[in-house]
Amino acid sequence: MLEILRRIVQEVSSATDLSAALNVVVARIRAAMKTEVCSVYLYDPEIKQYVLMATEGLKQTAVGRVTLSSSQGLVGLVGAREEPLNIDDAPSHPKFHFVSETGEDPFRSFLGVPIIHHKRLMGVMVVQQRESRQFDESEEAFLVTMSAQLAGVIAHAEATGDILDLPGNKKKSGKKNARFNGAPGAPGVGLGRAYVITPAADLSSVVDKVPSSIDDELKRFDLALAAAREEIKKLGSQLEGDLRPEELALFDVYLNMLDDNALGAEVKQRIRQGNWAQGALRQVVKEYVGHFQVMEDVYLRERATDIRDLGTRILAHLQGNDSSEIPVDFPANTILVSEELTPSMLGEVPADKLRGLVSVKGSSNSHVAILARAMGIPTVMGVVDVPYAQLEGLELIVDGYRGLLFSSPNDELREEYQAIYHEEQLLQQDLQELKDCPAETLDGHRIPLWVNTGLITDALRSLDRGAEGVGLYRTEVPFMMKDRFPSENEQQKTYRLQLETFAPAPVTMRTLDIGGDKALTYFPINEANPFLGWRGIRVTLDHPEIFLVQIRAMLKASEGLNNLRIMLPMISHISEVDEALHLIYRAHAEVQEEGFAVEMPDIGVMIEVPAAVYQIRELAQRVDFLSVGSNDLTQYLLAVDRNNPRVADLYQAFHPAVLSALKIIAEQAAVQKTPVSVCGELAGNPLGAVLLMAMGYDMLSMNATNLPKVKSIVRGISMEWAQQLLGEVMQMDSAPIIVATIQLSLEKAGFGRIIGPQSPAR
Structure with missing residues (x-):
């Protein structure tokens, strides 16, 4: 069924x-x-x-x-x-x-x-x-x-009045420049020579044709599908020495998409309906891509890239112009450049030669960026203005901290980045030694550092960096990996793995946060204004059958471990909390009746809607903890979509209004004696972490990559010093000045190489 x-x-x-x-x-x-x-x-x-x-x-x-x-x-x-x-x-x-x-x-x-x-x-x-x-x-x-x-x-x-039909992406290109702006994909700097990689085929150029023999087309497609599977397996195996098995699971996602019951089955259906293999493939890939492109959430939208890559590889085999067997002599210090990088492209370059990655399209949430962070390869995504086809063989510098790309650098710039590269190598050795040390200031203030996770990959990487718990586990990721709602048993197994990985440390599982900007292919939602639409708790309360199954799975997964915490997203009304709590208590009773000895976990809410900032007292009286989603809170407070390039510069995490709201939240939570944390990007920014600690936040949750740097700074300053800095910046009315002030203060305190280059006010 x-x-x-x-x-x-x-x-x-x-x-x-x-x-x-x-x-x-x-x-x-x-x-x-x-x-x-x-x-x-x-x-x-x-x-x-x-x-x-x-x-x-x-x-x-x-x-x-x-x-x-x-x-x-x-x-x-x-x-x-x-x-x-x-x-x-x-x-x-x-x-x-x-x-x-x-x-x-x-x-x-x-x-x-x-x-x-x-x-x-x-x-x-x-x-x-x-x-x-x-x-x-x-x-x-x-x-x-x-x-x-x-x-x-x-x-x-x-x-x-119609099913949405998205127009195809228009390629963007710009005038060549010495410096190009993009988005940080993976931190670090890389120096090397550009190798431009292009797809082996072009799906958009394929036309529809009526085949002379449907059976022959089906056979051709089966052969191409089998060849694509082998190609993906081979590319994945080439990365085995550099990635954990759990990280290589991203290639399993590719293989699952190629399964006869997924993309392959639909192409065959189109062939049987009277289209040749290439045309049927183009139709199916276009539909899949359309589902994901409608999503505002960048992580989910990036799956369109994966689908396109698979379709292109199958098409290459269908057209007989596959070049995967042709040996390539990559430069010893390769900077891999493409219009749209994919994980499979990453597997084509020997890991010992790869120094950096540059992609015209994509974001820090793409699968290739996830793998790049796991492998420690500096990466810049979304460099829309770079004339990538003209970079072949040029000397490049990739600045993964600030999302910058330099071509044909002069001697001074090259020497500057070469020095940064050597500093990085020494810094990584120093940070590794802090893995088992607590995040405690010089005057004895202790602040736990937790991590945000979505894949088991994230969890294992987090433990390597000394994480003390999970402040945000994105449960929508397992939902995204399937073509249907996962069953209660499937969810239970996934959650159990996360809970076991961190036990006895706490794991905070956010209930399903889909809708509007994060629709699932099998549960499509299209809205004119998704950020103000049907999302988060609004969706799951409207569909209690989905919410109850997820809560039951979480509770059952926690049996014998009891390290589960449940967090409710997108709360804007007290009634939403009351309704959710009623369902959670009901699920707990049902699970106990089934014989599971499960303790009632702590329940918390995310503060990410401005209305919630002014209801801290009422919220704190109902739940066990509060957690600020600083990304969305900033977006809503400033009325800025940070993924919109026209207004992205207005998205300022250190905006005075944002800092004021964060301070109010911490103060109100302290009055109610309710633990409060931050699980947005600001917590993982060394500059932001200092301010948040000074404000009185009890815990910070961040990307695992940033955790060692934040810990190093916390251990090198006093709480008194941080509070003095906070008092100074709270009097300022400009985000760029606030950022410059914090950065200068940390540099004077000896943390210049840890904070690294910073993007203004971001």
Whole structure:
């Protein structure tokens, strides 16, 4: 059923309009459940009537013509109760209403489920059968799951009148310059020669063709798919000596996408529908890419790059122009440059020759940036203005701290960065010695340093750097890795691994933070303003069936370890906390009834919406801890989308208003005697960490890469010194001046090489 659900969702997502989507749903569900009728009734709240909008099994002439009042018949009963109705003898039910135009008189069995979106009734989905029997639990669960998918499609059609069709990316290029600005992908500096790598094929140039033999096309595609699998395996194996098995799991993600039940199956379906292999591949890849490009969240949006890379590699094998077997003589100090770097490209260069990475597209959340940080390779992403095709063989300097790229540097610049490179090597040795030392100031103030994780890769890297716990575990990452909602058992195993890895240290698991800017392919959400839309706790409270399964999985995973903490994202109303707590206590009782000896974990909320800043007292009275998501809080306070290049410079983490809000939060939490932490990027910035500690935050959670540097600075200053610095900067009214002041103070204290080059006010 899960596999069938995945296919239906994919097909519905590619439908051209709502009518086509509904027709797909009723046809596929009828076939999947082996029933005789499947129908969808949409509810019009203005006239308070249900309208039959699609059916397989009833008379097609009734579509669009048959209506029922809001309280009429079994359909009306399902909608009124907002819960499934499963009966084996529909005509004998007191609410049964016979509609002669549909021709439904011979059908006795009835299963109806409400279609609900954002707590609003959208319609009712019904399956019927001639024989008298009740549909079993799995069939009922399947139909409920499908109705949740359909609810989003209907709501989207209401808002747009159409399924969103994203235009293709337009390549950006700019005038060549000695210095180019990008985004930091992995810290460090790299000096070397550019090697420009380009895709072996171009999907966008492929046209549709009717094949002379479908069987021949299927065979060609199978061969290309097998060759691509072997290529990915080979590239992954070349990195085995430099990455942990858990980090190499990113290549398993690629292989899973190539599975016959995923991308491969859909391409074959298009071939059978009458397109040649190349055209079918282009269609499927374009649809996959479209799903991810609509997402505002950069981590999830980066998966479009992975899909494109896979499609390009398969196409290269289909066209017979694969060059993977041709030996390449890479420079001894290679700076790998591409329009869009991918993990598989990274595997093509011998690790001992790789000095840096440069990508025109992408961000610090791309898979290649994740691997680069794991391997310690300086990386700059999103260098949109660089004429990358003209860099071949040129001398380059990659500044992964500030996201800068220099070409053909002069002697002075080269010597400056060469000195930084040598300092880095010495610094890494010094920082490694601090791994097991506490983050304690010279005058005895202790502040635990935790980490933010999403993959088991992050967790293992964190332990290597002396992390004392997890301040933020992003549970949406495991959801993102699948093509359906993971089951309770699957989630339990994933969470157990994280909890065991850090036990007995605490692990703070944020409940599913999707919606708007982080939609899943199998749960698409498209909104005009996603950052102010349906996301975080708003989604999961609207779908308690998703929330409860996740909480139950977390609780079961914590049995015998009891190091779980649960955190609720995007809280803006006290009522959201009350509703979530009610569900968590309910899940805890259910888990205990099943025989799991699980303690009630600490519950906390994220402070990332300005409204929450002014409700600290009320929130603290309800939960065990508070955690500030400084990234979103800054974005909302300043009304700036930091991923929008037009206003990115206005996103200033050290803006006086942001610092004032952070200070208020810490002070109010202290009054309520409720622990408060920061789990945004500011906590991992050595400059920000000093201020946050001085404000009174009890714990800081950060990227594992930054933890040793923050610890080194904490151990080298006194709390009194940090508080004096805080008092000084809180009187300032300019973010750049605040940054310069903190940086100068730390440099005078002897931390110049630790803080490294800083981007102004960021």
